[in-house]
Amino acid sequence: MRIEANGIAIAFDGKPILSGIDLALRPGELVGLIGANGAGKTTLLRILADLLPPAAGTVLYDGKPARTLGRRALAQRLAFLAQGGSVQWQMRAEAVVALGRLPHRRPFADLTEADRAAISNAFAATDASAFRERSLGSLSGGERMRVLLARALAVEAEMLLADEPLVGLDPRHQLEAMALFRRIAAAGTGVVVVLHDLSLAGRFCDRLVLLESGRILADGPPATVLDDDNLARAFGIAVARGKRGGEDFVLPWQALTNEEASR
Numbered sequence: 001m002r003i004e005a006n007g008i009a010i011a012f013d014g015k016p017i018l019s020g021i022d023l024a025l026r027p028g029e030l031v032g033l034i035g036a037n038g039a040g041k042t043t044l045l046r047i048l049a050d051l052l053p054p055a056a057g058t059v060l061y062d063g064k065p066a067r068t069l070g071r072r073a074l075a076q077r078l079a080f081l082a083q084g085g086s087v088q089w090q091m092r093a094e095a096v097v098a099l100g101r102l103p104h105r106r107p108f109a110d111l112t113e114a115d116r117a118a119i120s121n122a123f124a125a126t127d128a129s130a131f132r133e134r135s136l137g138s139l140s141g142g143e144r145m146r147v148l149l150a151r152a153l154a155v156e157a158e159m160l161l162a163d164e165p166l167v168g169l170d171p172r173h174q175l176e177a178m179a180l181f182r183r184i185a186a187a188g189t190g191v192v193v194v195l196h197d198l199s200l201a202g203r204f205c206d207r208l209v210l211l212e213s214g215r216i217l218a219d220g221p222p223a224t225v226l227d228d229d230n231l232a233r234a235f236g237i238a239v240a241r242g243k244r245g246g247e248d249f250v251l252p253w254q255a256l257t258n259e260e261a262s263r
């Protein structure tokens with residue numbers, strides 16, 4: 001499914017939060033949405049997921065507005081992982097992941113074979129099968145995030161929008177999650193992830209969209225987007241650069257003074 005956003009703008013309490021956002025998201029692409037705290041990443045992701053109406057502009061799903069597509073059809077085709085996850089502390093992980101199948105199920109019907117397979121595959125993909133019987137409240141932050149990610153994967157949607165899915169994951173599971181997003185995208189799903197880790201964003205994503213104060217400052221291949229000027233302006237940082245196994249990487253290195261950042 002393609003998502004096309006044109007001329008998106010929104011303000012909260014009279015303060016512009018997003019303006020002039022034009023963005024096209026395609027199947028088979030892993031897009032990293034990056035930007036400083038408060039740049040508007042979550043707000044944009046919620047608008048793209050049809051969870052928040054923009055004050056101006058349009059969002060089209062395969063050329064159609066959400067209202068002509070219908071709620072259920074959109075919920076089957078688009079999975080959203082909220083920042084921090086919506087936590088159902090008492091629920092067992094298995095029941096939480098099964099919620100990902102709701103858009104596909106008839107009311108009150110039992111889980112089908114396809115539902116069970118999707119749930120098991122999602123648990124396996126996030127290395128969370130060991131937590132199936134545990135309540136969400138009994139899991140550590142990172143374990144919980146993996147279960148919530150499994151819930152989003154269980155939808156088997158054509159487009160996955162994930163807001164900071166790496167929060168709380170240890171380094172190994174962060175790398176595994178990024179590799180998983182890459183595999184999902186290679187299999188044809190569109191994936192958009194909000195990330196704060198610029199090294200992982202640069203290494204794993206096909207494309208980065210850099211937001212600065214509610215506008216797109218850069219949109220393109222990681223090597224282009226993560227240039228010194230963009231990083232100074234959007235984050236106020238300088239990075240160290242390196243190469244390993246033929247791959248370039250960046251490492252946030254130093255906070256710049258306001259004067260240095262605006263040079």
Ligand SMILES: Nc1ncnc2c1ncn2[C@@H]1O[C@H](COP(=O)(O)OP(=O)(O)OP(=O)(O)O)[C@@H](O)[C@H]1O
Pocket residue numbers: 012013017035036037038039040041042043044
């Ligand atoms: N409901 C709201 N009412 C008022 N202001 C809001 C509301 N939602 C978001 N904002 C403001 O809009 C700006 C963008 O918020 P948003 O959550 O989109 O940023 P973000 O880029 O995701 O940041 P972070 O990296 O900290 O998660 C912030 O300044 C935030 O305070």
